Amino acid sequence: MCGIVAYLGDKQAYPILIKGLHRLEYRGYDSSGIAIINGNLNLYKRKGKVEELEKFVKGKDVSGTIGIAHTRWATHGEPNDENAHPHFSQNKELSIIHNGIIENYNSLKEELITRGHVFNSDTDTEVLIHLIEDVQENENLDLAESVRVALNQVVGAYAIVVISKNDNNTLIAAKKGSPLVIGSGDGEFLIASDATPIVEYTRKVVYLEDEEMAILERGKEIVLKSISNIKHTPYFQELTMNLDVLEKGGYEHFMLKEIFEQPHSIRESMRGRLRLGQGIISLGGITEYKQKLMNAKRIIMIACGTSWHAGLVGEYLFEELTRIPVEVEYASEFRYRKPVINEDDVVIAISQSGETADTLAAIKMAKEKGATILGICNVVGSSIPRETHAGSYTHAGPEIGVASTKAFTSQVTLLTMMALMIAHDKGTITNSRHQQIINALNDIPEQIEDVLKTTDAITKDIAAKFKDSRNFLYLGRGYNFPVALEGALKLKEISYIHAEGYPAAEMKHGPIALIDEEMPVVVIAPKKGNYDKVVSNIQEVKARKGKIIALVSKGDTEVRAVADYVIEIPDVEEMLVPLVATIPLQLLSYYIAVMRNCNVDQPRNLAKSVTVE
Numbered sequence: 001m002c003g004i005v006a007y008l009g010d011k012q013a014y015p016i017l018i019k020g021l022h023r024l025e026y027r028g029y030d031s032s033g034i035a036i037i038n039g040n041l042n043l044y045k046r047k048g049k050v051e052e053l054e055k056f057v058k059g060k061d062v063s064g065t066i067g068i069a070h071t072r073w074a075t076h077g078e079p080n081d082e083n084a085h086p087h088f089s090q091n092k093e094l095s096i097i098h099n100g101i102i103e104n105y106n107s108l109k110e111e112l113i114t115r116g117h118v119f120n121s122d123t124d125t126e127v128l129i130h131l132i133e134d135v136q137e138n139e140n141l142d143l144a145e146s147v148r149v150a151l152n153q154v155v156g157a158y159a160i161v162v163i164s165k166n167d168n169n170t171l172i173a174a175k176k177g178s179p180l181v182i183g184s185g186d187g188e189f190l191i192a193s194d195a196t197p198i199v200e201y202t203r204k205v206v207y208l209e210d211e212e213m214a215i216l217e218r219g220k221e222i223v224l225k226s227i228s229n230i231k232h233t234p235y236f237q238e239l240t241m242n243l244d245v246l247e248k249g250g251y252e253h254f255m256l257k258e259i260f261e262q263p264h265s266i267r268e269s270m271r272g273r274l275r276l277g278q279g280i281i282s283l284g285g286i287t288e289y290k291q292k293l294m295n296a297k298r299i300i301m302i303a304c305g306t307s308w309h310a311g312l313v314g315e316y317l318f319e320e321l322t323r324i325p326v327e328v329e330y331a332s333e334f335r336y337r338k339p340v341i342n343e344d345d346v347v348i349a350i351s352q353s354g355e356t357a358d359t360l361a362a363i364k365m366a367k368e369k370g371a372t373i374l375g376i377c378n379v380v381g382s383s384i385p386r387e388t389h390a391g392s393y394t395h396a397g398p399e400i401g402v403a404s405t406k407a408f409t410s411q412v413t414l415l416t417m418m419a420l421m422i423a424h425d426k427g428t429i430t431n432s433r434h435q436q437i438i439n440a441l442n443d444i445p446e447q448i449e450d451v452l453k454t455t456d457a458i459t460k461d462i463a464a465k466f467k468d469s470r471n472f473l474y475l476g477r478g479y480n481f482p483v484a485l486e487g488a489l490k491l492k493e494i495s496y497i498h499a500e501g502y503p504a505a506e507m508k509h510g511p512i513a514l515i516d517e518e519m520p521v522v523v524i525a526p527k528k529g530n531y532d533k534v535v536s537n538i539q540e541v542k543a544r545k546g547k548i549i550a551l552v553s554k555g556d557t558e559v560r561a562v563a564d565y566v567i568e569i570p571d572v573e574e575m576l577v578p579l580v581a582t583i584p585l586q587l588l589s590y591y592i593a594v595m596r597n598c599n600v601d602q603p604r605n606l607a608k609s610v611t612v613e
């Protein structure tokens with residue numbers, strides 16, 4: 001949560017910072033602010049989105065070639081102007097932007113108050129910049145040293161950038177727990193929470209490690225050191241990100257663009273890994289740990305939100321294909337419930353952002369207990385891939401819409417490939433069946449292209465009929481139970497309609513009481529596995545006058561005869577149905593949200609990467 005961007009160079013900082021804030025707005029949009037040095041330290045901040053800040057600074061002095069900017073997802077203190085970042089120090093000579101939580105801010109604050117400090121906000125961040133200034137004044141240190149000494153008193157997570165009115169040549173950055181990447185260009189430095197504000201200025205970047213700080217001075221090389229004062233050598237990496245993916249490319253929203261990108265993103269997830277001709281799947285990133293995975297006594301998937309739903313699909317896949325027992329855990333529960341973890345357990349951590357605090361903490365805990373940790377992440381260079389023993393990137397490309405779409409289908413694609421690879425090597429699947437599923441998986445992107453063409457209009461029509469509903473129920477069995485959960489999550493997070501996903505057979509154990517003529521029930525009912533049982537569940541809903549929106553296999557007649565609306569999906573392997581069935585559910589949520597005038601890409605109260613507990 002919270003987006004950080006900073007600039008030091010020979011260009012005007014303001015346009016670069018504002019553009020960067022727009023790119024990072026997905027990380028939080030409760031307020032935003034900017035501080036630029038030009039003789040004075042000019043600081044402007046506003047509740048609301050970045051465009052509110054832009055309106056506010058019109059006509060004001062935003063000149064200068066060094067500055068910091070922030071977009072906030074509120075933790076300490078309500079979203080208002082005072083709590084927005086950047087924050088000033090007591091004498092208004094220093095300013096800070098911060099992502100994370102300073103856990104001991106209360107005790108630090110009390111101590112600073114006794115020394116005469118006066119605070120203008122409710123934030124933990126303001127306490128930190130006061131502390132830095134206090135150290136600077138009392139110990140007579142330069143800015144970098146003051147930041148370092150102050151950070152040694154801090155408990156919690158932080159990604160910070162600090163500037164001083166008296167030094168327009170220096171940016172000080174540091175991180176622990178929250179991400180920070182530094183771009184090193186021609187005579188300029190950029191710092192950001194992710195690489196998206198940096199990529200159009202330079203492709204040469206350094207990802208800061210935990211408890212590491214950077215001293216960036218005009219005309220000099222990057223200096224890195226630990227907060228315990230040990231010098232580090234910067235490890236530069238090359239960004240490969242394509243700039244087009246950061247724009248809407250003619251779509252009204254990023255979410256719609258990302259839904260339509262799925263044939264491409266799934267192909268990217270499979271590229272070079274699914275080798276049709278050779279009949280093999282090769283996941284280079286986990287080669288070293290393949291044997292460990294094959295011999296695992298148990299696999300534990302840990303994730304949150306949509307990634308947890310992908311993990312549930314993974315459970316069905318791994319158990320069917322590899323016969324290894326699988327548990328799927330919410331990272332937030334797993335980390336605190338004293339789980340039994342053994343050395344022959346393999347934990348698969350799934351995360352789009354690679355920054356989710358609960359997932360990260362659960363990984364660290366399982367690692368300490370001796371488990372092998374593999375990651376499935378989308379954002380290259382993020383914290384989770386660096387914390388795991390090995391892993392595979394999904395390569396879905398940047399996902400900007402807060403509601404996860406293409407990341408989910410790429411996660412499921414990767415889990416499918418992983419399970420197939422292990423099953424093949426373990427011999428829990430015949431060669432011919434392995435080849436058959438590989439072929440089917442390879443065809444999925446084309447089939448999704450078809451689904452996008454054929455279901456776009458119908459989902460829009462259905463959306464128009466049900467946009468004012470107050471509740472929705474989503475039902476599915478087997479592989480489609482997680483699809484039902486994901487469909488419900490998508491709807492509630494972007495349209496604010498209450499929605500529940502259930503295993504279809506569970507309906508009669510409670511939720512059936514909710515059904516009346518007002519209740520839309522979305523049923524994923526392909527002609528597979530438990531089809532007949534799902535048909536019975538549909539009948540139970542119809543008998544209580546619920547409205548059925550059914551996802552059926554092409555040519556289905558039985559469900560069509562009872563459903564109020566049907567959406568046809570291609571007839572694919574049962575284990576691959578989630579990949580095609582998810583698409584119309586994403587479209588349905590999208591169109592309902594648009595028709596309700598909701599902010600699709602930035603739904604209220606949410607942020608793309610949840611870096612707090």
Ligand code: M6R
Pocket residue numbers: 304305306307308350351352353354355356359402403404405489493606608609610
């Ligand atoms: O970045 P992660 O995949 O770890 O994020 C996990 C969840 O926060 C995320 O999937 C969230 O549920 C999305 N808003 C779902 O659309």
